[in-house]
Amino acid sequence: xxxxxxxxxxxxxxxxxxxxxxxxxxxxxxxxxxxxxxxxxxxxxxxxxxxxxxxxxxxxxxxxxxxxxxxxxxxxxxxxxxxxxxxxxxxxxxxxxxxxxxxxxxxxxxxxxxxxxxxxxxxxxxxxxxxxxxxxxxxxxxxxxxxxxxxxxxxxxxxxxxxxxxxxxxxxxxxxxxxxxxxxxxxxxxxxxxxxxxxxxxxxxxxxxxxxxxxxxxxxxxxxxxxxxxxxxxxxxxxxxxxxxxxxxxxxxxxxxxxxxxxxxxxxxxxxxxxxxxxxxxxxxxxxxxxxxxxxxxxxxxxxxxxxxxxxxxxxxxxxxxxxxxxxxxxxxxxxxxxxxxxxxxxxxxxxxxxxxxxxxxxxxxxxxxxxxxxxxxxxxxxxxxxxxxxxxxxxxxxxxxxxxxxxxxxxxxxxx
Ligand code: GCU
Numbered sequence: 056x057x058x059x060x061x062x063x064x065x066x067x068x069x070x071x072x073x074x075x076x077x078x079x080x081x082x083x084x085x086x087x088x089x090x091x092x093x094x095x096x097x098x099x100x101x102x103x104x105x106x107x108x109x110x111x112x113x114x115x116x117x118x119x120x121x122x123x124x125x126x127x128x129x130x131x132x133x134x135x136x137x138x139x140x141x142x143x144x145x146x147x148x149x150x151x152x153x154x155x156x157x158x159x160x161x162x163x164x165x166x167x168x169x170x171x172x173x174x175x176x177x178x179x180x181x182x183x184x185x186x187x188x189x190x191x192x193x194x195x196x197x198x199x200x201x202x203x204x205x206x207x208x209x210x211x212x213x214x215x216x217x218x219x220x221x222x223x224x225x226x227x228x229x230x231x232x233x234x235x236x237x238x239x240x241x242x243x244x245x246x247x248x249x250x251x252x253x254x255x256x257x258x259x260x261x262x263x264x265x266x267x268x269x270x271x272x273x274x275x276x277x278x279x280x281x282x283x284x285x286x287x288x289x290x291x292x293x294x295x296x297x298x299x300x301x302x303x304x305x306x307x308x309x310x311x312x313x314x315x316x317x318x319x320x321x322x323x324x325x326x327x328x329x330x331x332x333x334x335x336x337x338x339x340x341x342x343x344x345x346x347x348x349x350x351x352x353x354x355x356x357x358x359x360x361x362x363x364x365x366x367x368x369x370x371x372x373x374x375x376x377x378x379x380x381x382x383x384x385x386x387x388x389x390x391x392x393x394x395x396x397x398x399x400x401x402x403x404x405x406x407x408x409x410x411x412x413x414x415x416x417x418x419x420x421x422x423x424x425x426x427x428x429x430x431x432x433x434x435x436x437x438x439x440x441x442x443x444x445x446x447x448x449x450x451x452x453x454x455x456x457x458x459x460x461x462x463x464x465x466x467x468x469x470x471x472x
Contacts, residue, residue, distance in 0.1 A: 082347050156289065165244040182308055228310070250283060317339075388421075396446070
């Protein structure tokens with residue numbers, strides 16, 4: 056029994072501040088806000104209602120209430136660290152570029168690692184996503200530049216993790232050879248180069264670039280998820296310039312916390328033709344009002360730097376929230392959205408991710424997409440052929456070869472290539 060609902064101290068211990076439920080039978084009834092009704096109570100009936108009224112309204116709700124407002128992106132400034140060279144036994148070309156965040160060649164920057172099929176005759180569709188442990192971990196390729204250690208800031212509670220992370224440690228999660236064999240390019244950067252992932256009072260990473268914004272910090276100011284999302288959009292600014300990338304066909308993908316950042320970036324930025332959420336859970340694709348797995352109170356307590364301050368008002372008060380994550384997913388419409396869950400990943404609430412995708416469907420349908428195929432079930436997701444698509448594989452919280460296969464099938468169905 057994993058239902059944790061303690062109301063009085065046990066053996067002197069404090070009860071958990073935010074009780075967690077992982078039993079389906081214990082999920083109480085909940086009511087979702089209506090996606091296709093504007094704040095003024097009017098139904099969303101036409102493409103124009105969606106485009107000019109509901110979509111901007113929802114973007115504002117998530118921006119001010121949850122992820123926080125990000126500053127304008129800088130002028131694109133980059134430095135080619137390595138021009139395309141043969142890699143992966145000649146199957147690919149590897150390129151590495153440093154993209155600066157201050158609009159000049161100093162200050163924080165991210166190193167973007169690219170592979171494209173060496174056989175490609177012209178620009179190719181691309182996967183673009185952030186990695187957890189440094190570019191050198193996504194492949195054993197010895198040519199990948201080692202990341203620079205993040206600037207240590209006072210109060211950094213973490214040991215220097217890079218010293219422990221080995222080349223190729225995360226190769227299973229990236230499947231680069233396979234992506235290349237499908238005729239796609241792939242690009243990645245280390246998320247901590249955008250904003251180190253710990254609570255430092257928003258001094259380091261790209262937050263530190265905007266002192267005026269920090270001086271006025273309030274409940275609507277950006278947190279780390281919004282910073283990573285901003286970095287993904289800066290990366291897209293570069294992809295639009297990259298001659299080997301066909302920027303009309305970019306699939307943004309992210310796992311777990313990076314899946315949350317991916318969904319927020321993809322919701323805002325219509326240049327991403329496909330958005331892939333992998334096990335993004337609470338604050339990503341999973342509903343908040345469904346009491347299962349991680350909760351709003353718990354995520355805001357464990358990771359106080361991820362969201363805008365306003366989000367904390369819903370700690371333990373999910374039932375009163377005026378919005379939920381199906382409305383975030385709907386912002387991707389009519390572009391491609393694929394939500395991926397893992398069966399044993401209760402913390403991310405696979406069922407809550409499926410219901411959110413289903414509940415986002417009316418926006419996709421209004422805009423001419425098929426919507427989540429009606430027959431989609433968690434245990435039989437192979438039939439999920441619509442848009443949004445949904446996919447659940449057996450196993451734990453992770454990114455696996457099967458996930459990449461499923462993502463690519465979704466892209467091929469959408470792009471015809
Ligand atoms: C924690 C966190 C999740 C997050 C995950 C991750 O488990 O509670 O919300 O998705 O870390 O990013 O790995």
